[in-house]
Amino acid sequence: xxxxxxxxxxxxxxxxxxxxxxxxxxxxxxxxxxxxxxxxxxxxxxxxxxxxxxxxxxxxxxxxxxxxxxxxxxxxxxxxxxxxxxxxxxxxxxxxxxxxxxxxxxxxxxxxxxxxxxxxxxxxxxxxxxxxxxxxxxxxxxxxxxxxxxxxxxxxxxxxxxxxxxxxxxxxxxxxxxxxxxxxxxxxxxxxxxxxxxxxxxxxxxxxxxxxxxxxxxxxxxxxx
Numbered sequence: 001x002x003x004x005x006x007x008x009x010x011x012x013x014x015x016x017x018x019x020x021x022x023x024x025x026x027x028x029x030x031x032x033x034x035x036x037x038x039x040x041x042x043x044x045x046x047x048x049x050x051x052x053x054x055x056x057x058x059x060x061x062x063x064x065x066x067x068x069x070x071x072x073x074x075x076x077x078x079x080x081x082x083x084x085x086x087x088x089x090x091x092x093x094x095x096x097x098x099x100x101x102x103x104x105x106x107x108x109x110x111x112x113x114x115x116x117x118x119x120x121x122x123x124x125x126x127x128x129x130x131x132x133x134x135x136x137x138x139x140x141x142x143x144x145x146x147x148x149x150x151x152x153x154x155x156x157x158x159x160x161x162x163x164x165x166x167x168x169x170x171x172x173x174x175x176x177x178x179x180x181x182x183x184x185x186x187x188x189x190x191x192x193x194x195x196x197x198x199x200x201x202x203x204x205x206x207x208x209x210x211x212x213x214x215x216x217x218x219x220x221x222x223x224x225x
Contacts (some may be wrong), residue, residue: 024031052198052220055199056216058202058219059198059207059208060188060207061208061209061214062207063209064140065139065141066140070136072135074157075135075149075152076152076156077152077156078129079155079156081156081158081198083105084103084105087129087155087163089101089106089107091129092107092110092124092127092129095112095164096111098110098113106124109122110122114127114166114170115184115186115192115193116164116167116174116193117167117184117186118184119169121144126167127165127168128165128167128168129164129165130163130164130165130166130171132162132163133153133197133200134175135155135176137176138151138154138206139171140208141207142204143204143206157200161196161199161203162196177214178196178209178211178215179216180209180211180212190219191223193196193219194219194220195220198220
């Protein structure tokens with residue numbers, strides 16, 4: 001009788017483990033489905049929008065600074081990343097599918113889905129690597145006080161939130177505008193975009209102006225609960 005009891009306990013333990021594994025697999029699948037093609041999940045490691053309101057509330061609200069002294073050259077990019085690759089090529093390899101490269105690390109083929117407008121692109125030359133928080137926007141928000149080394153780090157940040165491969169058309173339409181003035185045409189990306197924007201400004205101690213703050217608050221309000 002004792003042996004039979006131990007056998008039943010072992011059987012139920014196995015069933016419990018199986019149920020747990022299935023539940024974990026289901027969660028991961030749902031999480032991946034909520035992530036735009038070619039993009040990493042939220043830079044915080046949480047589903048996009050989770051705790052974004054709290055992080056937004058913690059940002060300092062201040063008027064935008066002036067552009068005096070600004071130049072893209074003050075943010076050196078794209079930096080060498082090893083193996084003959086620079087920052088741009090690393091982003092293309094990370095965010096594309098079936099990406100092939102030559103001996104100089106240039107992408108020769110692959111498929112990318114532009115997060116901003118959902119356009120599928122198969123020629124790397126038609127992609128821009130956008131800074132989620134534009135360099136000029138960062139300058140107006142506090143980066144004018146940084147060292148050139150700090151600005152170089154910002155311009156080449158491969159952490160996940162700051163650099164994204166998008167269609168040249170959408171990137172150039174955005175320019176250096178903040179979310180109060182420009183939002184991605186693909187509304188399903190607004191939650192992730194706002195979450196990433198907040199993450200970058202939080203990580204680098206940058207300020208937001210009132211209109212920018214309000215636009216971000218409206219965007220994250222669309223995120224799943």
